[in-house]
Amino acid sequence: MIMSADFTLRSVALPxxxxxxxxxxxxxxxxxxxxxxxxxRGASVAVAGLxxxxxxxxSLVANIPAGVLTTRYGERLAMIGASVLxxxxxxxxxxxxxxxxxxxxxxxxxxxxxxxxxARQSYLTEVVPFGMRARAMSTLGGVVRIGSFVGAFAGAxxxxxxxxxxxYVLALIAMAGAGVITYAVPDLTERDASPAGRGTxxxxxxxxxxxGTLATLGAxxxxxxxxxxxxxxxxxxxAEHLHLSPSxxxxxxxxxxAIEALAFYPAGLVMDRWGRRAVAVPCTLIMGVxxxxxxxxxxxxxxxxxxxxxxxxxxxxxxxxxxxxxxxAPALGRPTFLGVWxxxxxxxxxxxxxLLSAVTGLAGLASGIAVSGLVxxxxxxxxxxxxxxxxx
Numbered sequence: 261m262i263m264s265a266d267f268t269l270r271s272v273a274l275p276x277x278x279x280x281x282x283x284x285x286x287x288x289x290x291x292x293x294x295x296x297x298x299x300x301r302g303a304s305v306a307v308a309g310l311x312x313x314x315x316x317x318x319s320l321v322a323n324i325p326a327g328v329l330t331t332r333y334g335e336r337l338a339m340i341g342a343s344v345l346x347x348x349x350x351x352x353x354x355x356x357x358x359x360x361x362x363x364x365x366x367x368x369x370x371x372x373x374x375x376x377x378x379a380r381q382s383y384l385t386e387v388v389p390f391g392m393r394a395r396a397m398s399t400l401g402g403v404v405r406i407g408s409f410v411g412a413f414a415g416a417x418x419x420x421x422x423x424x425x426x427x428y429v430l431a432l433i434a435m436a437g438a439g440v441i442t443y444a445v446p447d448l449t450e451r452d453a454s455p456a457g458r459g460t461x462x463x464x465x466x467x468x469x470x471x472g473t474l475a476t477l478g479a480x481x482x483x484x485x486x487x488x489x490x491x492x493x494x495x496x497x498x499a500e501h502l503h504l505s506p507s508x509x510x511x512x513x514x515x516x517x518a519i520e521a522l523a524f525y526p527a528g529l530v531m532d533r534w535g536r537r538a539v540a541v542p543c544t545l546i547m548g549v550x551x552x553x554x555x556x557x558x559x560x561x562x563x564x565x566x567x568x569x570x571x572x573x574x575x576x577x578x579x580x581x582x583x584x585x586x587x588x589a590p591a592l593g594r595p596t597f598l599g600v601w602x603x604x605x606x607x608x609x610x611x612x613x614x615l616l617s618a619v620t621g622l623a624g625l626a627s628g629i630a631v632s633g634l635v636x637x638x639x640x641x642x643x644x645x646x647x648x649x650x651x652x
Contacts (some may be wrong), residue, residue: 267389269399275445276384276396277403279339279438283376284404286346286431286438288411290353291315293419293427294366300424301359311363318370320606324463326375327599331461335383335595336442342376343439345369350432354425378602382595385586393586394531394539398579402524405578409521461593466600473588477646478604480540481581483639485608487547488574490616490632494554495567501625504560512564516571523575530576531583537647540580541640546573548636555626581605587648 269277294315298308330338345368352365380400388396411431418426467474495516499509531539550570557563585601612632620628 267392269392269396272384272387272396274441276380276387276400278441279343279376280380280400280403281407282434282438282441283373284407285411285414286350286407286434287373287404288408289415289418289427289431289434290350290369291408292412292415293424294353297353297424297428298359298362301356301362303359307359311359311366314363314367315370315373316606316610318367318372319374320603320610322371322374323378323602323606324596324599326378326602327596328463329375330379330382330595330599331593335379335386336445338375338379339383339442340439342372342379343435343442345372346376346435347432347439350428350435353428354432356425374602374606378595378598381582381586381602382598384582385589385594385598391532394536394579394583395525395528396579397582397586398524398528398531400582401578402521405517405521405524409517461596463596463600466590466593466597470588470590470597470600474600474604476642477584477588478601480639480642480646481584481601482604482608482611483635483642484540484544484577484581485605486612486615487544487551487632487636487639488577488612489609490551490612490635491547491570491574493613493616494551494629494632495563495570497625498554498557498629499560499563502558502560502563504563508560512560512567515564516567518571519568520571520575520578523572524578527576527578527580528583531580535647535649536580536584536587537644537649539576540584540643540647543573543577543580544636544640544643546570546576548633548640551629551633551636554629554633584647 295308295312298311299305303311326338329341333341349365349368349372352361352368356362381397384396384400385393411434414430415427418430495513496509499512504512527539527543547570550566550573554563554566554570557566581601585598588601589597612635615635616628616632618628619631
């Protein structure tokens with residue numbers, strides 16, 4: 261392992277952050293247009309919503325197999341394979357041969373995304389010294405956010421000039437670039453000799469051996485993921501409730517996202533210097549309290565202030581889930597453990613909006629947002645109890 265004094269993030273900029281930037285760019289291009297494409301190809305609004313959900317479903321079902329594949333074949337081959345599968349999926353999105361092949365393409369992109377993200381996390385866990393791990397992981401999240409932000413604007417320009425399918429074409433080019441970069445970078449030289457590389461362990465044995473961590477710290481990660489995912493829904497929903505224009509809602513969401521993107525490196529620096537809990541607890545507390553305050557806002561200005569605070573809370577937690585997973589992962593079967601860890605995170609991301617929807621249906625949107633805020637406070641309590649207080 262390289263010592264912190266001899267390591268710089270610049271040394272992994274190309275192999276880790278280059279493909280990550282292109283992956284985020286690709287996601288930013290395609291995420292806003294999937295539902296529109298589905299409707300243009302004959303789907304109802306309900307079916308279009310289901311097709312959008314296939315992205316997350318693909319990631320959810322692929323996390324554990326992604327860990328097994330990465331353990332067996334290594335990070336480099338896993339990322340190359342994920343790039344190829346993404347290209348195939350995007351190809352199905354570009355070629356209009358029917359609605360269900362398009363849905364299959366969206367599902368393939370979701371599956372490939374799980375493999376791609378897990379392999380990058382495993383790669384950084386392997387090559388980055390512990391003293392800089394949080395900065396590496398938070399930078400990874402920040403790079404993806406920046407790529408997605410730029411991709412969304414690039415997609416808007418491309419669609420204006422060349423039509424809806426051009427977003428998928430640009431995304432395909434970006435992922436081809438990610439695959440080329442990954443192919444050109446050598447695999448980890450220690451992998452053949454390292455027990456973390458070629459050792460094989462079963463998913464069940466990983467769950468059994470680490471059930472205490474998964475049931476405690478993993479529960480905090482699940483709750484954190486739930487409120488994070490719900491955050492993307494509540495700002496536009498409450499803006500609609502206040503009868504604000506769609507453009508105003510977009511501006512509020514964009515400003516919140518910009519604040520979030522600016523906080524990623526300071527978040528990693530704090531985690532590396534003062535421990536994971538120093539970020540995990542404020543992140544969840546700020547988001548939880550922001551949710552609880554939001555129903556009391558009645559204008560664009562007050563909602564904007566809450567959205568900015570919420571974005572700051574989420575931003576200072578950039579990389580926390582990946583960092584906690586890397587800290588908890590064993591040397592033998594690390595990618596397999598990370599696959600289980602990502603399953604908890606993705607499960608929380610799926611459950612958060614479902615809880616908001618269920619409570620809103622029963623008691624109204626304000627109650628749904630308030631209950632989601634309580635989820636954030638619960639996450640803070642669990643992470644305060646189980647997140648590491650000190651640097652090892």
